[in-house]
Amino acid sequence: xxxxxxxxxxxxxxxxxxxxxxxxxxxxxxxxxxxxxxxxxxxxxxxxxxxxxxxxxxxxxxxxxxxxxxxxxxxxxxxxxxxxxxxxxxxxxxxxxxxxxxxxxxxxxxxxxxxxxxxxxxxxxxxxxxxxxxxxxxxxxxxxxxxxxxxxxxxxxxxxxxxxxxxxxxxxxxxxxxxxxxxxxxxxxxxxxxxxxxxxxxxxxxxxxxxxxxxxxxxxxxxxxxxxxxxxxxxxxxxxxxxxxxxxxxxxxxxxxxxxxxxxxxxxxxxxxxxx
Amino acid sequence: xxxxxxxxxxxxxxxxxxxxxxxxxxxxxxxxxxxxxxxxxxxxxxxxxxxxxxxxxxxxxxxxxxxxxxxxxxxxxxxxxxxxxxxxxxxxxxxxxxxxxxxxxxxxxxxxxxxxxxxxxxxxxxxxxxxxxxxxxxxxxxxxxxxxxxxxxxxxxxxxxxxxxxxxxxxxxxxxxx
Numbered sequence: 021x022x023x024x025x026x027x028x029x030x031x032x033x034x035x036x037x038x039x040x041x042x043x044x045x046x047x048x049x050x051x052x053x054x055x056x057x058x059x060x061x062x063x064x065x066x067x068x069x070x071x072x073x074x075x076x077x078x079x080x081x082x083x084x085x086x087x088x089x090x091x092x093x094x095x096x097x098x099x100x101x102x103x104x105x106x107x108x109x110x111x112x113x114x115x116x117x118x119x120x121x122x123x124x125x126x127x128x129x130x131x132x133x134x135x136x137x138x139x140x141x142x143x144x145x146x147x148x149x150x151x152x153x154x155x156x157x158x159x160x161x162x163x164x165x166x167x168x169x170x171x172x173x174x175x176x177x178x179x180x181x182x183x184x185x186x187x188x189x190x191x192x193x194x195x196x197x198x199x200x201x202x203x204x205x206x207x208x209x210x211x212x213x214x215x216x217x218x219x220x221x222x223x224x225x226x227x228x229x230x231x232x233x234x235x236x237x238x239x240x241x242x243x244x245x246x247x248x249x250x251x252x253x254x255x256x257x258x259x260x261x262x263x264x265x266x267x268x269x270x271x272x273x274x275x276x277x278x279x280x281x282x283x284x285x286x287x288x289x290x291x292x293x294x295x296x
Numbered sequence: 297x298x299x300x301x302x303x304x305x306x307x308x309x310x311x312x313x314x315x316x317x318x319x320x321x322x323x324x325x326x327x328x329x330x331x332x333x334x335x336x337x338x339x340x341x342x343x344x345x346x347x348x349x350x351x352x353x354x355x356x357x358x359x360x361x362x363x364x365x366x367x368x369x370x371x372x373x374x375x376x377x378x379x380x381x382x383x384x385x386x387x388x389x390x391x392x393x394x395x396x397x398x399x400x401x402x403x404x405x406x407x408x409x410x411x412x413x414x415x416x417x418x419x420x421x422x423x424x425x426x427x428x429x430x431x432x433x434x435x436x437x438x439x440x441x442x443x444x445x446x447x448x449x450x451x452x453x454x455x456x457x458x459x460x461x462x463x464x465x466x467x468x469x470x471x472x473x474x
Contacts (some may be wrong), residue, residue, distance in 0.1 A: 051326065075297050075358060076358065077354040077355070077358050078354060078358070079354045080353075081350050086350060089350075090350055090351045090354045093342065093347055093351050093354075094297075094326065094328055094342060094355075095342065096342065097342060
């Protein structure tokens with residue numbers, strides 16, 4: 021069967037998640053390349069069992085950027101490259117929609133839905149407010165997106181930045197990114213607020229680091245406030261959102277310049293034992 | 297997945313062309329190749345002129361079979377990873393190297409249980425089928441750290457009076473004085 025794209029899936033201790041992610045993607049038209057980086061669990065073995073056709077690479081060096089840069093050695097030549105997080109739910113049909121959009125764009129992203137099942141009420145409130153961001157309406161560039169073969173050749177090797185998705189998004193002019201509203205994928209939200217704060221802190225720190233790299237800056241959250249202010253039923257959600265962001269910004273402002281290069285991530289969705 | 301490496305310097309199109317032919321007939325098996333300097337396109341291989349150390353290690357670890365020129369670096373890496381290795385020595389007669397030392401290397405390495413030496417392109421396909429059919433047989437891994445007896449033997453060899461190249465160092469010294 022003719023292959024249509026390579027899907028690069030970096031994975032760091034994703035044994036609890038990656039089986040489900042890959043099982044949903046098993047399609048001979050897609051070359052799946054999983055890059056298990058610095059894993060201390062059996063991510064690679066779980067991946068091989070879930071998708072026997074996938075190329076599962078293992079590297080001792082940590083980092084998503086490094087993983088992507090290794091994975092690119094296995095990309096099919098002259099075909100688009102799909103970037104995908106290991107903890108998302110999507111299907112080959114959704115990915116095919118993204119790829120179709122590359123006929124007239126350099127990059128394509130879909131619509132991210134957030135699964136808040138099992139999350140605390142505060143996390144749900146935050147997520148309701150967050151998804152008001154016009155960023156979401158225009159498509160969420162992150163988690164899952166595709167770039168053309170030519171764009172991939174230009175992007176790689178990726179520089180060492182924390183905000184990898186954001187770096188790639190800002191490498192394209194807005195008009196070169198296609199938003200495919202019919203392509204949806206589901207991200208699993210952190211279960212509790214403390215984890216959410218940790219993950220947001222990492223995202224924002226990465227975005228700040230990018231401002232220094234001469235990349236285009238993203239638009240702010242002002243449009244989001246404009247949307248919510250005339251709608252009182254959203255105020256409580258918005259208050260949670262603003263409080264979380266204020267706390268995150270305060271923490272980052274108080275952080276020494278050299279602090280916390282550790283990858284702050286959501287572990288509440290991962291090892292099931294933690295919830296027992 | 298098959299990983300091919302012909303080093304990062306001289307081209308070795310005779311091997312890569314043979315592999316490209318095999319890959320076109322076996323589209324289900326991805327073939328990743330570190331090709332070094334070559335201008336020849338190989339449309340059925342995923343080619344990189346040069347892989348960094350992490351990339352090289354990751355490909356070695358994942359590959360089911362390694363196909364390579366008879367370079368010592370590759371032979372040691374494959375032995376360390378415990379992978380079946382198909383070697384095709386470069387030949388000076390074809391302009392693939394400055395001399396035929398890879399013939400000698402390959403001949404010596406052919407005794408290793410994971411190594412198959414092939415002379416020319418026609419031998420590649422059968423060698424690959426054999427190696428792939430070998431399934432999951434675990435090859436003996438070469439430890440990354442030398443054993444104490446080996447180190448002792450090496451030390452004894454290096455520091456032994458009889459084997460120390462005293463005469464040549466004297467010759468250099470007298471040359472300087474002269």
